[in-house]
Structures are given as C-alpha cells and as structure tokens.
Amino acid sequence: MSMPPIPLNMPIPLNMRGRRVLVTGAASGIGKATSRALAQLGAELVLTDRAPLDDAVEEIRALGATCAAATGDLTDDAFRDSLFSGAPLQAMAHCAGILAGRDWRNDKDWKERFHRVMDVNVRVPLEIAMRAIDHMAANGGGYIVLVGSVAGKTGGTSLNTPPDYSASKGAVHAIVKWTSRHAVTQGVMVNAVAPGPVETPMTRGNNTGPTLPLRRIGRPEELAWPIAFLCSPAASYMSGAILDVNGGAFVG
C-alpha cells in the first residue's frame, strides 16, 4: 500500500513567520549567514555583535525581514541581560565566539589569552543560555542553538587547532547537555551544531581544504541552514543534540 501524499496546505514547521530570533555574532561569518537564512524563513530578527552591524542589518532588511540590532560585548553581563528586555523571543542562535591565536607555547600572554577564550567561549554561552531558558520558559517555550566545533570532539581537523579553543568547544558541548536537561521540561530545546572548518574571518589562512573528504572547507550558509532548522519547530523533538556539520571530516 502506498503512502498518501502530503497535503500541500500542511503547515510547514520550518516557517519562522511570527517568530522573533536573537542571533549573536551576527556581524560576521556563521552568525551573519544564519541571520540571512532565518530572514528567508520569515523570522523577525534581533542581531547582536561587538562589531558594527550596519551591513548585516542592511542585508536582512533587503530580504524584507524586520530587524533590530544591538552592538555590545557579550562578556558584559548588563549588556547581555538587556537583550532579553524586549518582546518575547522564540529562539536564539548563539554564534559569537573567538579563536584568539594558534601558537600558544611561544605566546607570552598565554595565560591571559586562555582566560579570555574561556570567558567568551564558555562562560558566555552558559550564562546566555540560562538567561534565554528563563526568558523562553516564561513566554511559552523556545529553541536555543549553541555553536560547538569538531575541534571539541577530535582536537581539530589539523594540528593547527590551538588547545584553548579545542577545550572551550568541548565545554560548549557539555553545556548543551547540561542546560538541555534543565530546559526541556520547561518547553525549551537546547541543541548545538559542531562545524568543521568554515570559510569565515576566523579561518583566514586555513589551508586544510584539500585534506578534507569533500576537498574543501564549508561555506557559512552550510551551517546557517542546519542552525535555522534547530531554531524552528521542525526540531520540536530534539534536545541535547550536537549536530555534526563537517562535510564528513569526522564521523562520530
């Protein structure tokens, strides 16, 4: 017996119309591409970054989407909290992160750099996720997406990956597991993507492409769509997942 056809008028859960989404790290790379993907799906956007957001806002408005922007440093607790003071958010894609240097044994500022990477890549995702969980739980639930890395699972796709960055991304994966257990019973789904190398300012000079199974590193859009999916009700039964998006660089 064949399956009945899917009715053409069935609501599509990837449709983000009427949903307000906070995107961090939205001035560049994966965050900027994620904002575009969400705008194309109909979301209303709130963009944030410590870098200027004019270009990103212009791109989103050119797609016909509503967009607000707030420039500031996410390590600043008061600034981070202020992002949750507006109308209810139904999703957050937390893409902000840093890779602060590759050589570490000869870095005279190594200890300071280690603490900076842990502050931005570990403390901020934990605290912003907890803040977003409280906000969304009080407003009918929602979706939170963090950005880990293949480096947090394997130590990196090349010997070039610094240990502070690798360790911080492994911690992001642990934060997803921990926060998701607190959030799921409140109707908030916390998941992550674990990208392989992606062509953004963070990987400038990365020449691992030819060594990868697809013979190239990823494009920001190739992360944006999986993140947009995890921000949408199409992911309504996903909680605590770390989605590998790495072009086959690591099969776990």
Ligand SMILES: NC(=O)c1ccc[n+]([C@@H]2O[C@H](COP(=O)([O-])OP(=O)(O)OC[C@H]3O[C@@H](n4cnc5c(N)ncnc54)[C@H](O)[C@@H]3O)[C@@H](O)[C@H]2O)c1
């Ligand atoms: N590019 C890759 O190959 C790759 C691979 C795996 C994971 N990631 C992760 O993906 C995420 C996005 O990276 P990307 O490649 O798009 O890098 P990117 O440098 O292009 O973008 C990161 C953005 O985060 C912002 N940011 C950094 N620290 C901030 C802070 N304290 N407050 C506010 N904004 C801050 C930066 O200004 C920048 O616009 C990061 O978490 C990164 O670790 C990237």
